[in-house]
Each structure stands twice: as C-alpha cells, then as structure tokens.
Amino acid sequence: GQNIDQPTEMTATEGAIVQINCTYQTSGFNGLFWYQQHAGEAPTFLSYNVLDGLEEKGRFSSFLSRSKGYSYLLLKELQMKDSASYLCAVRDLGSGYALNFGKGTSLLVTP
Amino acid sequence: DAGVIQSPRHEVTEMGQEVTLRCKPISGHDYLFWYRQTMMRGLELLIYFNNNVPIDDSGMPEDRFSAKMPNASFSTLKIQPSEPRDSAVYFCASSPRDRGFGELFFGEGSRLTVL
Numbered sequence: 066g067q068n069i070d071q072p073t074e075m076t077a078t079e080g081a082i083v084q085i086n087c088t089y090q091t092s093g094f095n096g097l098f099w100y101q102q103h104a105g106e107a108p109t110f111l112s113y114n115v116l117d118g119l120e121e122k123g124r125f126s127s128f129l130s131r132s133k134g135y136s137y138l139l140l141k142e143l144q145m146k147d148s149a150s151y152l153c154a155v156r157d158l159g160s161g162y163a164l165n166f167g168k169g170t171s172l173l174v175t176p
Numbered sequence: 177d178a179g180v181i182q183s184p185r186h187e188v189t190e191m192g193q194e195v196t197l198r199c200k201p202i203s204g205h206d207y208l209f210w211y212r213q214t215m216m217r218g219l220e221l222l223i224y225f226n227n228n229v230p231i232d233d234s235g236m237p238e239d240r241f242s243a244k245m246p247n248a249s250f251s252t253l254k255i256q257p258s259e260p261r262d263s264a265v266y267f268c269a270s271s272p273r274d275r276g277f278g279e280l281f282f283g284e285g286s287r288l289t290v291l
Contacts, residue, residue, distance in 0.1 A: 156278070
C-alpha cells in the first residue's frame with residue numbers, strides 16, 4: 066500500500082496562487098491523480114501525472130517528481146469557487162487499477 | 177452520456193437493518209469501484225470489479241459487507257446487519273480501460289446514516 070500525505074487545510078486569497086503538496090510512498094508507482102471535491106458533491110478529475118514534470122491545464126497545473134515521491138497542485142488566479150477539498154491519489158502496480166486517496170486538503174478562498 | 181448513477185442518495189436506518197446501495201456505471205466502462213468516505217478516514221477503497229468479476233475486496237471491512245455485479249450495468253453493495261459505525265458516504269465509480277488516463281468517474285454518492 067501507500068502512505069499519502071497532504072496538508073489538512075489551507076487558506077488563500079482570491080486572485081492569489083496556492084500550491085498544495087502531496088507526498089507518497091509506493092512500491093510500484095503507476096500514476097498520480099488530483100481530484101477536486103466540493104462539499105456534498107462527488108470528486109471530479111483534475112489532472113494526471115505519470116512522468117516527471119509539470120502538466121498545465123488552464124489555471125491548474127500539477128507537478129510530479131517520482132524520485133522524491135512528491136507532487137503538487139498549483140492553482141493560479143484563485144476564485145471563490147475554488148474553495149473545495151483537493152484529493153491526491155496514487156495508482157500502484159501492486160493494487161491493480163484502483164486509486165488510493167489521501168485524506169484531502171480543504172482549501173478556503175477568502176475575498 | 178449519463179454519468180454514474182447511484183441510489184438511494186440518502187438513507188437513514190436503524191442499527192441491525194439491512195442496507196442495499198445500488199450503482200449503474202457509465203456504459204462501456206470496464207471497471208467499477210466502491211469507496212467509502214468519512215471525515216476520519218477519507219476515501220477508502222472497499223472493492224473493485226473488472227468486467228463484472230471482483231478483483232480486490234481486501235478493503236471490505238468485515239463479513240457484514242458484500243458486493244455483487246451481476247451484469248455490466250449494475251452493482252450492489254449490501255450491509256447486513258448495519259451498525260452506527262457504517263455511517264458514511266458511499267461512492268461508486270467507474271473507469272474505462274485503455275482510454276484517457278484511466279481516471280475514475282464518481283457517482284453523486286449515497287449518504288448512509290445508521291442510528
């Protein structure tokens with residue numbers, strides 16, 4: 066299995082940039098995912114990394130370093146609607162096709 | 177395309193009662209997952225199926241929990257007898273093999289409260 070660690074809570078200001086970190090330990094890394102979950106709703110897919118480097122998608126970017134077991138999600142030009150929980154998830158060769166999720170980082174965007 | 181459909185959305189029951197949660201995956205998806213989410217433990221994998229066959233049920237808490245997938249368009253998660261500690265949001269998700277990134281598509285969840 067994996068240990069997936071991410072901060073419990075973060076607060077940032079509207080219009081600013083925030084970086085949410087995720088560290089993991091795995092025996093057979095096979096991809097890292099970021100999901101967004103608004104309160105009372107289902108998690109929705111944001112990004113995927115399997116090779117080292119940065120993947121950019123609009124205001125959101127995700128970075129991966131496999132050697133360090135580290136990823137971050139970068140959110141730019143924060144909007145109030147970005148207030149949500151952000152879940153880091155890892156796919157491991159040992160656990161087949163399933164994703165193992167961290168406990169999530171609750172992000173509050175303030176005016 | 178319709179997304180993953182779960183029912184019921186909310187269920188309140190008393191300890192000892194049987195609970196059945198239902199899921200219809202996205203058509204054409206090969207994988208179906210059942211997860212449970214609580215504040216304390218986050219999203220935990222319970223079981224997943226590939227082409228209707230259970231692949232990994234190591235996350236199922238105990239014998240009170242069972243899951244079936246009789247065909248490609250339907251799955252159930254049953255708890256019998258239910259206990260207060262089973263209170264959680266239960267998510268079903270499906271995923272297509274060899275398309276996209278293999279990301280999971282989640283249903284809206286079934287919020288279970290056991291009194």
